[in-house]
Amino acid sequence: xxxxxxxxxxxxxxxxxxxxxxxxxxxxxxxxxxxxxxxxxxxxxxxxxxxxxxxxxxxxxxxxxxxxxxxxxxxxxxxxxxxxxxxxxxxxxxxxxxxxxxxxxxxxxxxxxxxxxxxxxxxxxxxxxxxxxxxxxxxxxxxxxxxxxxxxxxxxxxxxxxxxxxxxxxxxxxxxxxxxxxxxxxxxxxxxxxxxxxxxxxxxxxxxxxxxxxxxxxxxxxxxxxxxxxxxxxxxxxxxxxxxxxxxxxxxxxxxxxxxxxxxxxxxxxxxxxxxxxxxxxxxxxxxxxxxxxxxxxxxxxxxxxxxxxxxxxxxxxxxxxxxxxxxxxxxxxxxxxxxxxxxxxxxxxxxxxxxxxxxxxxxxxxxxxxxxxxxxxxxxxxxxxxxxxxxxxxxxxxxxxxxxxxxxxxxxxxxxxxxxxxxxxxxxxxxxxxxxxxxxxxxxxxxxxxxxxxxxxxxxxxxxxxxxxxxxxxxxxxxxxxxxxxxxxxxxxxxxxxxxxxxxxxxxxxxxxxxxxxxxxxxxxxxxxxxxxxxxxxxxxxxxxxxxxxxxxxxxxxxxxxxxxxxxxxxxxxxxxxxxxxxxxxxxxxxxxxxxxxxxxxxxxxxxxxxxxxxxxxxxxxxxxxxxxxxxxxxxx
Numbered sequence: 187x188x189x190x191x192x193x194x195x196x197x198x199x200x201x202x203x204x205x206x207x208x209x210x211x212x213x214x215x216x217x218x219x220x221x222x223x224x225x226x227x228x229x230x231x232x233x234x235x236x237x238x239x240x241x242x243x244x245x246x247x248x249x250x251x252x253x254x255x256x257x258x259x260x261x262x263x264x265x266x267x268x269x270x271x272x273x274x275x276x277x278x279x280x281x282x283x284x285x286x287x288x289x290x291x292x293x294x295x296x297x298x299x300x301x302x303x304x305x306x307x308x309x310x311x312x313x314x315x316x317x318x319x320x321x322x323x324x325x326x327x328x329x330x331x332x333x334x335x336x337x338x339x340x341x342x343x344x345x346x347x348x349x350x351x352x353x354x355x356x357x358x359x360x361x362x363x364x365x366x367x368x369x370x371x372x373x374x375x376x377x378x379x380x381x382x383x384x385x386x387x388x389x390x391x392x393x394x395x396x397x398x399x400x401x402x403x404x405x406x407x408x409x410x411x412x413x414x415x416x417x418x419x420x421x422x423x424x425x426x427x428x429x430x431x432x433x434x435x436x437x438x439x440x441x442x443x444x445x446x447x448x449x450x451x452x453x454x455x456x457x458x459x460x461x462x463x464x465x466x467x468x469x470x471x472x473x474x475x476x477x478x479x480x481x482x483x484x485x486x487x488x489x490x491x492x493x494x495x496x497x498x499x500x501x502x503x504x505x506x507x508x509x510x511x512x513x514x515x516x517x518x519x520x521x522x523x524x525x526x527x528x529x530x531x532x533x534x535x536x537x538x539x540x541x542x543x544x545x546x547x548x549x550x551x552x553x554x555x556x557x558x559x560x561x562x563x564x565x566x567x568x569x570x571x572x573x574x575x576x577x578x579x580x581x582x583x584x585x586x587x588x589x590x591x592x593x594x595x596x597x598x599x600x601x602x603x604x605x606x607x608x609x610x611x612x613x614x615x616x617x618x619x620x621x622x623x624x625x626x627x628x629x630x631x632x633x634x635x636x637x638x639x640x641x642x643x644x645x646x647x648x649x650x651x652x653x654x655x656x657x658x659x660x661x662x663x664x665x666x667x668x669x670x671x672x673x674x675x676x677x678x679x680x681x682x683x684x685x686x687x688x689x690x691x692x693x694x695x696x697x698x699x700x701x702x703x704x705x706x707x708x709x710x711x712x713x714x715x716x717x718x719x720x721x722x723x724x725x726x727x728x729x730x731x732x733x734x735x736x737x738x739x740x741x742x743x744x745x746x747x748x749x750x751x752x753x754x755x756x757x758x759x760x761x762x763x764x765x766x767x768x769x770x771x772x773x774x775x776x777x778x779x780x781x782x783x784x785x786x787x788x789x790x791x792x793x794x795x796x797x798x799x800x801x802x803x804x805x806x807x808x809x810x811x812x813x814x815x816x817x818x819x820x821x822x823x824x
Contacts, residue, residue, distance in 0.1 A: 268280075404519050404520060441758070453671055532565050539606075584625050
């Protein structure tokens with residue numbers, strides 16, 4: 187007779203054995219899923235870095251060196267994939283979302299680095315519309331490449347849709363338990379990573395993971411930390427922290443200017459400032475001869491140079507300095523004040539001159555949304571802004587509004603105004619790219635070019651620069667006939683994006699300028715011509731090379747106007763430094779101070795400059811009454 191007890195024990199043992207095998211299978215599957223997710227993540231991160239860096243050896247080095255967070259990035263991507271899988275409800279489904287987005291951003295970042303020399307920042311998406319608007323120019327320069335990219339993009343979208351539908355049909359949905367398990371594992375870890383990305387505060391965990399924010403040198407930041415983590419580190423830049431020591435007392439302690447109120451001459455001069463797009467001296471290219479001289483008029487009147495903080499683009503950042511007298515050096519690396527920070531009325535040349543009875547007007551023959559100019563000009567105190575929508579039809583030269591037509595419009599506007607005026611104009615004609623045959627008729631000859639592509643690019647650029655030069659001559663000839671005192675300033679915002687032409691001619695070792703280099707190299711790669719001229723006294727001379735933030739100082743001095751900030755405070759700073767760049771300070775006698783922002787002790791003049799700028803842009807305006815006093819309100823006459 188069978189023993190019922192024994193039978194029961196055998197059944198229990200079999201059940202336990204079955205449960206054990208089932209648990210082992212589940213654990214094995216989980217381990218396999220985790221291993222596959224890590225492998226997919228590693229391949230994706232490797233692909234992203236390879237695209238961004240454009241170098242297999244540099245990509246391998248990123249993963250081989252222990253002080254670079256390559257494998258931390260792999261883990262971060264794996265957690266993101268697990269988290270999104272839980273939301274989408276299928277294993278490895280998130281790859282169809284994350285991979286296209288990451289690879290696209292990597293490609294865009296590589297292209298930006300090639301053309302502008304800077305990595306891709308989160309803030310770049312604030313002006314994505316501008317890239318779309320300029321697309322016809324880019325397409326006209328490289329039509330075959332544009333077609334291939336378009337076809338590749340369409341094929342990728344179709345492939346992604348097919349893959350998505352295939353995945354949804356062939357792979358089973360995750361169980362509720364499986365989705366919850368993934369969320370429990372991934373969500374806290376992702377929140378942890380998010381919490382350590384604020385570079386402004388010290389993080390022990392970030393330090394242990396070898397994530398070292400290098401916000402002072404973004405190229406090294408992206409190289410050392412990798413594209414994904416460096417991109418994430420730049421997200422908090424939208425918030426500008428107060429400089430150490432900022433307070434009402436600190437602002438009160440800044441040395442007071444001699445003149446407590448603005449002083450203007452009895453006959454107030456009219457002021458015209460023209461920021462000429464990409465205006466530069468192409469005869470600086472070694473071994474290149476251009477006849478006739480494309481900038482002969484500027485050369486004969488030149489006051490000095492503007493030491494541009496940008497290269498090949500980012501015009502709005504140069505414009506910000508030139509109109510406000512503030513400096514990009516005190517703002518987060520990669521930020522764009524016009525897009526991010528100008529959200530309320532802000533002191534500018536227009537604000538000041540408008541308060542003194544001037545009519546203030548900005549002119550640019552392009553859309554008002556470009557670089558957010560319409561609201562920015564309003565915040566800066568301009569009475570009006572004439573964009574392409576308000577201007578009459580202006581003739582083109584090549585594909586864009588000509589400098590000649592814009593100059594004639596400036597003259598027409600000036601002659602309509604019957605009181606002192608301040609006109610600020612931004613040209614458009616010589617915007618890149620500089621495609622072959624841009625102009626149907628050319629008046630210059632280029633010799634010594636190392637290749638046909640270099641020759642064509644130099645010729646197209648030189649022709650446009652010459653038009654800008656002739657337009658300045660036309661403006662000055664008009665002003666010479668006026669009885670009213672008139673000040674005219676013209677400068678280039680940055681060097682043109684000539685790309686490989688710079689390398690072929692030996693002007694630079696790369697297609698784009700350095701952000702950190704010895705002073706001699708930085709000067710060559712960042713200087714643009716500057717002219718400040720008066721119809722009473724002629725050109726201002728021997729200004730040297732100055733940051734755009736000092737332009738208001740020299741324009742107002744030429745006009746015989748003094749102001750507590752623009753000539754008082756900035757005048758005092760200019761006696762110590764002619765260039766204030768985020769990576770270098772330069773004294774009037776050409777002594778550089780590299781990496782000044784990382785020093786334990788900062789020159790009090792620079793410290794006060796940074797404090798006052800923060801106070802007026804983001805702070806409590808403690809210094810407004812002293813440095814930006816409003817004119818007294820006169821009683822109305824009866």
